[in-house]
Amino acid sequence: MPSLTPFTVPFDTRQVFIGGVWRSATNGATLALDNPSDGTPLARIARGTSADIDAAVAAAQAALEGDWGRMTAAERGRVLGAIGRKVLEHVELLAQLEALDVGKPLKQGRADVIALARYLEFYGGAADKVHGETLPFQNGYTALTLREPHGVTGHIVPWNYPMQIVGRSVGAALAMGNACVLKPAEEACLTVLMFARIAAEVGLPAGALNVVTGLGEEAGAALSAHPGIQHISFTGSVATGALIQAAAAKNAVPITLELGGKSPQIVFADADLDTALPSLVNAGIQNAGQTCSAASRILVERAVFTQVRERMAERYRALRVGPAMADLDMGPVISARQQGMVEHFLALGRDSGLAIAAQAEIGTDAPRGGHYVRPTLFDDVPADHPLAQQEIFGPVQVLIAFDGEAEALHIANGTAFGLVAGVWTRDGGRQMRMARALKCGQVFINNYGAGGGVELPFGGVKHSGHGREKGFEALYGFSTLKTIAIHHG
Ligand code: NAD
Numbered sequence: 333m334p335s336l337t338p339f340t341v342p343f344d345t346r347q348v349f350i351g352g353v354w355r356s357a358t359n360g361a362t363l364a365l366d367n368p369s370d371g372t373p374l375a376r377i378a379r380g381t382s383a384d385i386d387a388a389v390a391a392a393q394a395a396l397e398g399d400w401g402r403m404t405a406a407e408r409g410r411v412l413g414a415i416g417r418k419v420l421e422h423v424e425l426l427a428q429l430e431a432l433d434v435g436k437p438l439k440q441g442r443a444d445v446i447a448l449a450r451y452l453e454f455y456g457g458a459a460d461k462v463h464g465e466t467l468p469f470q471n472g473y474t475a476l477t478l479r480e481p482h483g484v485t486g487h488i489v490p491w492n493y494p495m496q497i498v499g500r501s502v503g504a505a506l507a508m509g510n511a512c513v514l515k516p517a518e519e520a521c522l523t524v525l526m527f528a529r530i531a532a533e534v535g536l537p538a539g540a541l542n543v544v545t546g547l548g549e550e551a552g553a554a555l556s557a558h559p560g561i562q563h564i565s566f567t568g569s570v571a572t573g574a575l576i577q578a579a580a581a582k583n584a585v586p587i588t589l590e591l592g593g594k595s596p597q598i599v600f601a602d603a604d605l606d607t608a609l610p611s612l613v614n615a616g617i618q619n620a621g622q623t624c625s626a627a628s629r630i631l632v633e634r635a636v637f638t639q640v641r642e643r644m645a646e647r648y649r650a651l652r653v654g655p656a657m658a659d660l661d662m663g664p665v666i667s668a669r670q671q672g673m674v675e676h677f678l679a680l681g682r683d684s685g686l687a688i689a690a691q692a693e694i695g696t697d698a699p700r701g702g703h704y705v706r707p708t709l710f711d712d713v714p715a716d717h718p719l720a721q722q723e724i725f726g727p728v729q730v731l732i733a734f735d736g737e738a739e740a741l742h743i744a745n746g747t748a749f750g751l752v753a754g755v756w757t758r759d760g761g762r763q764m765r766m767a768r769a770l771k772c773g774q775v776f777i778n779n780y781g782a783g784g785g786v787e788l789p790f791g792g793v794k795h796s797g798h799g800r801e802k803g804f805e806a807l808y809g810f811s812t813l814k815t816i817a818i819h820h821g
Contacts, residue, residue, distance in 0.1 A: 339432060341522060342425070345375040348384050348545060349528045351391030352538025357546065358383040363518055368435030368664040369655035371701030377521060380546030382554035385513065388542035389560040392484040392511035395539025400511055403537070409459030412507060414534045416452030419445060422530065426523050430495060431656035433520040435666060435703065436619050438659040444495045448527070450786045451499030455507035455807070462508065462807045467815075475817040481509035482586070482812055483562035486555045488548075488576065490568045491517035491666050492622040494524050500786070501565045501588075504806035506540060513561070514543045515552050517568075519666050521545050548572065559583050563810065566590070567624070570723075570795050588799030588809055590791055592624040592723045593751030596744045597780055598734075598766065601635040603756035604778070605643065611754070611780045612640070613647045613729075617707050620665045621674075621727035624796075625752040627780055629720060630731050631740055637733045641711060644731070645690035648709050654695035655702060662692075664703040665726055671703040674726030678708060681719050681728075687711040689731060715743045723749065737762060745771045750793040754780035772796070 346362050347354040357378040367374040378384075395401065403411075419426065426448075427441030436444075464477035485505045489497045494516055502512050516524040528543045544551050552572075556564055556579040566576045567590040580587045597612055599605070615627035632640045652660035665671050681688070689711035694704045707727035713720045720730045734740045744753055750772040757763060757778075767775045773792045774781070781788070789805035791797060799809050 339428065341375050341429065343526065343529060345522060345525055346378050348378045348380050348388070349525070349532075349541075349543040350384065350388045351394065351542065352532060357381055363545075363547070365433060365520065365522070367432050368666050369432070369657065369702045370699035371668075371703070374432055375522060377518070377525075377545040380515075380544035380551040382550070384544045384546070385551055385554040385558060388513045388544050389484055389558050391539040391542050392513055393560060395511040395537055396481075396483060398539070399537040400540040401509070403509070405460035405462075405509070408507060408509060409456040411534065411536055412452045412456030412459065412503060415531045415536065416449040416456060418530045418534050419449040419452065419527070422526070426495065426526060428657070429522040429526060431663070433522045434491060434494070434619075435656050435663040437656055437661070437663050440619060441656070444493060447786065448495040448499040451496070451503040454786050455503040458804060458807060459507040462811065464813070469817060472821050473817055473819050475815065478814045478816065479508070479808075479811045480814055482810065483510060484560055485510040485512050485810065486558065486561040486564040487512055487514045488552050488555065488564065488566045488568065489514065489516050489524065491520035492619060492624070494520055495527065497567050498524055498527060500790075500801045500806065501567075502541060504801065505565070505810045506536075508807055508810045510563070510810055511539060512541050513555060514541065515555050516543065516545055518545070518547050553579070556580060557582065561585060563587065565801070573797060588791070588801060589797035590624060590799075590801060591795060591797040592725070593749040593772075593792060593796045594629060594721065594723055594747040595625055595627050595749070595752040595754075595772070596629040596631050597627040597754035598631045598740050598744055598756065599633065599636065599640055600740075600755075600757035600759070600762065601633040602758045603636070604758065605636065605640065607778065608756045609643050609647065613644055615754070615780045616729040617651065617662050617727040620662050620705070621707075622665060622670070622725050625774075625781070627754060628724060628729055630729055631734050631743055632731060633740070634733050634735050637731070641689050641731055644709055648690035648692050648707060651692035651707055652695060653692055653704060653707065654698045660695065662707060662727060664698075665705055666703065668703055670725065671705055674705045674724060674728065677719060677722075677724045677726070677728060678705075681710050684717065686713055686717070686719065715746060721747050737765065741766065741769050745769075748795040751796040752776070752781070773800070
């Protein structure tokens, strides 16, 4: 296994970005980022305060009243497109930063950079294609609607896919003409800082994008409660999402919440198993299972249950786990805390007598001090067991047997979450019946899109959240509708 490459981050990471200026946090404090692959220090970031959030909101408001607010939709689109192209010039550096910071294999880091660029391309192209309507109204009137930006938008981003989530959230908000205050996660945010540098270099006007790193309970809480924010977009845990919803309610501010899930892939006996198999496993271990739309439940019709279990187990045993820069199938999880959470669930499974169908080994060269967990496939898990109900956010999948469509649906819809579902069947009628009856935000038939789909509206129901990001739909979320009625006789 190749050794880790020594790496120096090529910019000052200890600064917030406010009104086009990089500077220390107001109190000069910093926080440590570590490298999840070996537990060594990677960089320090600014520990932004509520005073920094105040300054960022003021800078965003000034941008709306200045150069940024005066830009036409076409000009905004052109800037976003240029940022996207510049991002692509830095694929390797951004991918390395993401790999070191998050622990994801380099190839996943590269895929995330491409996705970031694609969001900017998509939303850059869409900026001047969102428009209102003229409405049939009374005689002597003309009535019309205008799509307008909310104003200053707050973006609270997690550590699992910093680039992708910034791309989909900030990309759409900027396309609509909002000015953004972005609070990345304290566990991983180097690519977000570099993204802001690229955006400024390409010519995004000062204040259109402000980045304040720091702790969730400090900078994050200050941002979500700020009276100068007109919309909040949050991706993360259910518990934090509830806090943000409560803070936003005090200011009567609309929010988009994307809170994870317990997404099923449902395999019927008539499925093309050769096509399904790679997807069943990859969608569980991608990014070490730290994906909101991870396929953490695999529901299999009893007639093919043994076959699917054995074929998945074979794949599990072949998985290579090691440091991100070695670019294997899976890296570490983000932190010792996350490692502890996953190990807690593994112990719970063992203690309640669940059988393990397969477990991958951690590579012998994986550095001590890295936050590694063994990818684990649990066999024939009761649908109401905590391992089949709670989001683990690690490389753990449960196999659940079912008989027929009705039971599959009952189990699939039987959690508190509803983000994504996959259905594998050749039966066209069943495809549509399942797609309509599944309670979730996205259904994939004979494929599964964990994390993918720039063009596809994404979001959940129930505890998976509300509102939609990605696709054109996000542009409606990041704008408000004004109705104008003109009496002209
Ligand atoms: P979190 O929800 O606490 O953190 C996500 C973001 O919210 C970070 O930027 C954080 O700084 C910020 N934040 C935290 N507390 C805040 C507060 N009081 N006010 C405003 N912002 C705040 O998630 P976590 O603690 O990093 O992870 C815990 C669990 O959350 C994971 O195990 C996983 O189940 C889930 N999670 C889900 C996603 C997802 O994509 N849906 C992403 C990350 C974590």
